[in-house]
Amino acid sequence: MHLSDPAKAVATAVPLLEVEDLVVEFRQRGRVVRAVNHVSLTLGQGETLGIVGESGSGKSVLCRSFLRLLPSPPAVVTASRISFNGQNLPDLTEDQMQAIRGTDISMVFQNPMGALNPVWPIGDQITEGEVVRGRLAPANRRKRAIELLTRVGIPAPELRVDEYPHQWSGGMVQRAVIAMAVAGAPKLILADEPTTALDVTIQNQILALLMELQAETGTALILVSHDLAVVAESCDRVAVMYAGRIMEIAPTDRIFVAPKHAYTLGLLGSIPRIEGGDQALEPIPGQPPNLADLPPGCPFAPRCRFASSACAGADMTLREVAPGHFSACIRANELGGVA
Amino acid sequence: MNVVSFIASRLLQMVPVLIGVSIVVFLAIHMVPGDPVELMMHGRATPEGLAAARAELGLDQPLLVQYWNFISGAVVGDLGTSIVQKAPVSEVVGERILPTVLLLVMSSIFAIALALPLAIVSARRADQPIDHAIRLGGMIGFAMPPFWIGIVVMLTFGIWLDWFPISGYGRTFWAHVYHLVLPSFTVALFLAPILLQSLRAAILDVMTADYIEVARAKGLSERRILVKHALRNALIPVTTILAVNIGWLLSGAVVVEYLFSFPGLGSLLVRAAGQRDYAVIQGLSVTFAVLVLVVNLIADLACMAIDKRVARA
Numbered sequence: 001m002h003l004s005d006p007a008k009a010v011a012t013a014v015p016l017l018e019v020e021d022l023v024v025e026f027r028q029r030g031r032v033v034r035a036v037n038h039v040s041l042t043l044g045q046g047e048t049l050g051i052v053g054e055s056g057s058g059k060s061v062l063c064r065s066f067l068r069l070l071p072s073p074p075a076v077v078t079a080s081r082i083s084f085n086g087q088n089l090p091d092l093t094e095d096q097m098q099a100i101r102g103t104d105i106s107m108v109f110q111n112p113m114g115a116l117n118p119v120w121p122i123g124d125q126i127t128e129g130e131v132v133r134g135r136l137a138p139a140n141r142r143k144r145a146i147e148l149l150t151r152v153g154i155p156a157p158e159l160r161v162d163e164y165p166h167q168w169s170g171g172m173v174q175r176a177v178i179a180m181a182v183a184g185a186p187k188l189i190l191a192d193e194p195t196t197a198l199d200v201t202i203q204n205q206i207l208a209l210l211m212e213l214q215a216e217t218g219t220a221l222i223l224v225s226h227d228l229a230v231v232a233e234s235c236d237r238v239a240v241m242y243a244g245r246i247m248e249i250a251p252t253d254r255i256f257v258a259p260k261h262a263y264t265l266g267l268l269g270s271i272p273r274i275e276g277g278d279q280a281l282e283p284i285p286g287q288p289p290n291l292a293d294l295p296p297g298c299p300f301a302p303r304c305r306f307a308s309s310a311c312a313g314a315d316m317t318l319r320e321v322a323p324g325h326f327s328a329c330i331r332a333n334e335l336g337g338v339a
Numbered sequence: 340m341n342v343v344s345f346i347a348s349r350l351l352q353m354v355p356v357l358i359g360v361s362i363v364v365f366l367a368i369h370m371v372p373g374d375p376v377e378l379m380m381h382g383r384a385t386p387e388g389l390a391a392a393r394a395e396l397g398l399d400q401p402l403l404v405q406y407w408n409f410i411s412g413a414v415v416g417d418l419g420t421s422i423v424q425k426a427p428v429s430e431v432v433g434e435r436i437l438p439t440v441l442l443l444v445m446s447s448i449f450a451i452a453l454a455l456p457l458a459i460v461s462a463r464r465a466d467q468p469i470d471h472a473i474r475l476g477g478m479i480g481f482a483m484p485p486f487w488i489g490i491v492v493m494l495t496f497g498i499w500l501d502w503f504p505i506s507g508y509g510r511t512f513w514a515h516v517y518h519l520v521l522p523s524f525t526v527a528l529f530l531a532p533i534l535l536q537s538l539r540a541a542i543l544d545v546m547t548a549d550y551i552e553v554a555r556a557k558g559l560s561e562r563r564i565l566v567k568h569a570l571r572n573a574l575i576p577v578t579t580i581l582a583v584n585i586g587w588l589l590s591g592a593v594v595v596e597y598l599f600s601f602p603g604l605g606s607l608l609v610r611a612a613g614q615r616d617y618a619v620i621q622g623l624s625v626t627f628a629v630l631v632l633v634v635n636l637i638a639d640l641a642c643m644a645i646d647k648r649v650a651r652a
Contacts, residue, residue, distance in 0.1 A: 069555055074648035109556075114549030117568050119575075119646045129557040164647050180557065 016187060016220050017043040020081040024058070024065050024244075028074040033291045035061040037244035037299075039316070040317070043188070048221045049215065050231030050252070052267070053241035053290060059224045060110075062241070063190040067105055068097050072148045085187060101292070102129045103184035108210075110193040112174035116165040122173075123149070123161035148179040152209060171202035176207065183211055188220045193232060205233055228267065232256055240264045243289050243299035245316055250325035260327040260335055262307075263300045306331055321335075342643070344535075349639070353632050357625065361413065364624040365406050368617045376422075386596035396422070413625060418617035419651065423611075428622035432607065436626065438508055439603035442592060443585055443634075444525065445519050446486040449527030450534055451581075459579070467544060474539075477532035489525040497521055506600040522599040526592055530584060537580045541573035547574070575646050582638030585633035 036058045043049050051059045065077045066089065082089040085104065087098070097115050101107075109115050116125055122144030130136035136144055142161060145241060147158035152175040165173055174194065181189055191210060195203035210236055214221050225231050231238050240251040240263060248261035259265050269282040286303040289295055295302060301311035310330060313319035317328035321333065329335065342428045377384070377394045383423060384392070393399045397408055418428035480488075497505035503520045546549065546569055554564045593605030600606075604623060611619035 067556060098558045098560060100558070101556055107553075107556040108555060109549060109551055115553045117550045117554070117572070119571050128554075128559070132559060132563065177553070180553075184558075211354075334367060 009031075013277050014045065015042045015083075016045045016047070016085060017041075018081060018083040019066070020079060020083075022065065022072065022077070022079040022082065024072045025076045026063050027076055033159070034292060034294060035244050036065065037251055037294070039241075039244075039246050040318070041246060041249065043220055043222065045187070045238070046214075046218045046220050046225060048235045050235035051222060051224045051241055052226060052228055052231050052238060054226060056288060056291070057241040058244040059226075059241050060192050061108070063192055063222060063224055066190065067101055067107060068094075069101075069107075079162070085308060102181075102186075103133070103186045103189065104186055105183035106184060106186040108174075108177055108181050108189060108191040108194045110176055111197050113165070113169045113197070115177045116173055118165055120160045121164060122168065126176060126183060127164040129180070130183055144183075148183055149176065151213070152176070152179040154179075171198055171206065174198060174202075174206050178206070178209060178213070182217065182219075184215065186219055188222070189214075190222050190224070192224045193226070194223070196225070196227070203230070210234070228256075240267065243294065244291060245299065245328065246318065247300065247329070248327045249318065250322075250327075254322065254325050258322075258325075260321045260325060260332040261329040262331065262335060263329075264305045265335060266304075298330070306335070342640070344363060345643070346636070346640070347463035349636050353629075354367075356632060357628055358410075359630040361410055361621075361625060362406070362620055365409060369402065369405075371615075381421055409621065415581075418622035418625070421611075421616055421619050423614045423616045423619075428618045431619055432604070432622045435602055435604050435607050436630075437535050438601065439589070439592070439596070439605065440630070441515055442519055442523055442601070443588060445516070445586070446530060446592070447525035447581065447585060449523050450530035453531040453563055454534035454538055458535050458542060461535070461539045462542035462546070462578075463565070465539075465646070473535070477535045481532035485525060486594045486598055486633055488528050489522070489595055492521055492525045492528070493598070496524075508602050518601075522595050522601055525595050525598075526588060530588065532547045533584055534581060538573060541576050542569055545569045545572045557564050571645060575642055578638050578645070579639050582635050585634050589627050589630055611646060 014162065019042070020040045022036055022039045023034065026033040027037060034107060035316070039058075039062060041049070049251070054060050063074075066082060066084070068077070070077065077090070079090060083312075084100075087100075089100075092100070097221065106149075107127045116122060118252060122202065123142060124147050127136055127141045130144065131138055131141060143200045145161045145172075146157045148182065154160060154172060154175055160168070169177070178194075189210075195206050208265050210221065210223075213219070223231060223235055235252050237249060238252050238255045240255070240261065242263050247263045248255065255264060255270075256268065259268060263284075266282075266284040270284060270323060284303055289299050289302065295312065297312040298304070299313040299314060301314070304311065308331065314330045316328045318328050319332070321327050361522050373409075375388055375396060376396065390399070399404060400408075409419065416429055418432065420426065421428055421431050424431055457473050461470045464470045493505045496502050503519050505521060507518050542565075546565075551564060551568060553569050559567075561626045589604070592603070593609055595601075596603040596605040597609055604626065607619065608623050610616075611623065
């Protein structure tokens with residue numbers, strides 16, 4: 001056990017983001033798909049939280065719901081509280097939300113090749129937010145764009161600032177998108193699978209860039225990924241999502257060493273390891289549940305090798321199983337020896 | 340590729356197209372029943388007279404020689420002589436090009452002015468009552484025959500309200516524009532629904548693009564996103580659709596030109612066809628082909644101006 005437990009440090013500081021009982025549903029033609037199911041979480045100033053889970057577990061929807069980016073209809077977002085920097089986001093008007101987007105909270109997206117407008121020069125897109133808000137005189141636009149591109153490590157930015165997205169590689173465009181995200185000096189960056197669409201070598205560069213900028217500016221970061229390795233490298237804490245719920249949330253070093261949820265255990269068992277030798281991968285059997293027809297109790301129970309009859313009626317609130325370590329698994333304490 | 344060499348290469352590409360068009364037109368006209376010389380003489384000529392007239396017009400020569408005479412003249416701007424009007428075809432056709440081009444330009448401006456705001460409203464309120472109303476209105480406009488729309492427009496704005504002239508062309512440029520309001524509006528009522536539908540679809544398509552969500556996450560207003568980011572991208576496919584339709588309207592505007600007694604290419608074509616004035620028909624067909632190619636070239640240049648990727652392709 002580390003002495004400098006990040007979870008404890010977070011608990012004492014004033015949180016930047018507090019989400020309480022967030023539910024996101026997509027309602028269309030009488031069908032209700034519950035993508036995020038009673039999620040609560042807290043994020044400290046400057047903290048890095050990883051959110052991992054399979055496709056469709058609600059990670060991206062969760063992030064977009066903070067910024068109110070989900071199209072409504074069909075999305076319906078309800079929450080007791082989404083408190084950011086002392087403001088309750090659901091209480092804000094659309095204009096007030098616009099003022100927060102790109103300044104206090106910005107976002108980096110999964111697919112860099114589609115993230116920039118094909119008919120605009122890249123430099124103009126990076127500085128658009130600041131110009132529109134009157135924080136940057138149009139005359140200084142190019143200079144500012146070059147400055148931002150330099151910060152994210154684009155070589156010869158003065159030559160490339162007027163180019164168009166199709167002239168850049170995916171990794172470079174992702175750097176430009178990150179430049180756009182940090183332009184407004186945000187307190188929180190939501191990075192939705194920022195490395196998934198990139199080559200492995202570029203993935204590490206982009207991740208390193210994000211970490212570097214975060215260290216420089218002290219901004220908090222939520223890093224959404226389905227890649228446990230990415231999260232392990234960079235996050236203070238990790239939340240594991242499944243079928244719209246947070247199953248387990250814990251400091252990174254704990255969650256990989258002593259997972260307290262059967263699903264986390266299953267995820268860890270599905271990672272190929274070089275040192276594993278002839279040890280076979282253990283894929284989790286079955287499919288995630290239909291979000292339009294969720295089973296009662298623990299949504300993972302039908303696929304879980306530790307499931308008992310009690311799981312179908314389980315209370316899915318997170319319980320603290322160790323300091324800063326929360327799990328929704330009712331058999332959390334029995335899992336200790338398995339890892 | 341820069342703009343000049345792009346235009347040059349496109350102009351070069353027109354040459355084989357025009358040769359193809361001229362062959363098709365030439366053969367088609369010679370296969371149509373009805374001897375132009377007999378029609379010209381109103382059936383009163385002696386066989387000797389007919390033969391003499393044929394010889395004078397070069398119609399007694401083999402087809403290949405006739406085609407060569409036609410094409411070698413066309414290259415230097417000599418499209419032959421109108422049998423009926425006894426005047427050079429280049430002159431007969433030439434004086435009508437500008438009125439028709441003006442009609443097309445004004446029709447396009449009216450159509451865009453109608454379609455653009457409606458498409459924006461329709462796309463922003465997609466599947467709401469206002470969207471359904473606009474699209475239904477568009478369908479009705481599209482389904483109405485242009486001559487009927489023309490008559491209604493004439494009656495309403497020309498006779499009852501007496502705002503605009505219902506026939507003629509005027510003498511000065513502004514008089515032309517003034518005379519062209521009603522015919523252009525009639526054509527626009529037919530053209531606008533096509534643009535409306537494609538623009539609405541293009542806007543809806545672009546609005547689902549990743550960069551629109553990125554723009555939202557940047558904190559831009561919906562209005563700015565639509566105008567600065569969505570519309571420009573949505574205009575790219577619509578520009579091509581507009582060009583194709585203008586090419587098609589060149590002959591489609593015939594009815595409207597006829598209805599408004601307007602001295603354009605369309606009304607000339609109707610008359611020349613009725614009189615078997617084959618030299619004029621040939622000249623017109625080549626003129627139409629050139630105009631269609633030019634309109635498409637302009638559309639490509641417009642796409643280049645909107646989207647820099649096209650310029651490099």
